[in-house]
Amino acid sequence: MAVYVYSITSEDHPTRLEGVHGVGDPPATLRTVTAGGLCAVVSDMPDDLRARRRDVLAHQEVQERLMADGSVLPLRFGMTTDDDGAVRTVLENRAAEYRERLRALDGTTEYNLKCSWEEEALLRRILLESDEARELNTAIRAGSGTPEMSLALGELVSQEAGARQDALAQGIVEALHPYVRDESRATPGGEDFLSVSFLVPTDKEEMFLATGISLANQLGEDCELRLRGPLPPYSFV
Incomplete structure (x- = not known):
């Protein structure tokens, strides 16, 4: 059977x-x-x-x-x-x-972390920090823009959003790295820009969780960090 x-x-x-x-x-x-x-x-x-x-x-x-x-x-x-x-x-x-x-x-357990960035908040950040994006957006909103400018703004915002998400994802993983034995990244789904599983030693679990809470507080409401665990270590078998 x-x-x-x-x-x-x-x-x-x-x-x-x-x-x-x-x-x-x-x-x-x-x-x-x-x-x-x-x-x-x-x-x-x-x-x-x-x-x-x-x-x-x-x-x-x-x-x-x-x-x-x-x-x-x-x-x-x-x-x-x-x-x-x-x-x-x-x-x-x-x-x-x-x-x-x-x-x-x-002596380990698995935690899974997923992160997303609220779309409007990310757009505001890009317009605040990118002179080129801000100028294009101003011209379009004033009615003096062209279809080409709208296309250029869309491409620029997409590139800037990807760069910022990648940098933030790397920073989050690096901040947690001292407290993990291994990590396994997965392709993020939906609005998430990061999906990663960590193999956390029991004796570092408290610091890992405290660091996760600290990161969430630093990023504020615009970014959502969703931490699940402890879990069976499916990602590391």
Whole structure:
């Protein structure tokens, strides 16, 4: 029977899974598969699995329970394979790699940071600081502009906005860098100009969070910093 795989840990990692259930309806029973000094937490694969809230939360609860007792390689929702034998084969073939990743994640947790800049506030900043943009905007608003000037202003504002967002993103990451072990950037979506995950050692977590609050206060209401965590270290598996 196909199996659903939740996490990989070391073979001696506590697996206190009492009261925790797997995905599916009714919830699947969790079990472990061991090989190569490693342990995978799995269950039977339910029929018609989709990312329902119930199942996503069940998947997450397994990660959180295991993380309470040490480092874990959390697999993303929906990871499946043929059977327990296939799980053992993967554990054996990639044992050295997985053990190295577990060591790298030991004593850490993940935080995700997304940042956006309110569009009107950013435009005001550009018009205040760029003489060229301000002159073009003044001429257009006075009715003496040309279609070419409107196009030039649009291109200039786009370039200036990108440059300012890139500089701010770099500054934010650099300010947090002393308190992280690793980082993983993703392509920002929507109005965000920064999406980055940080691997934060437990002994630096307090300073990391304090620095995040300080950055948010310095940037004010025009910029929104959204920090989520602690999370399973999905971005660093």
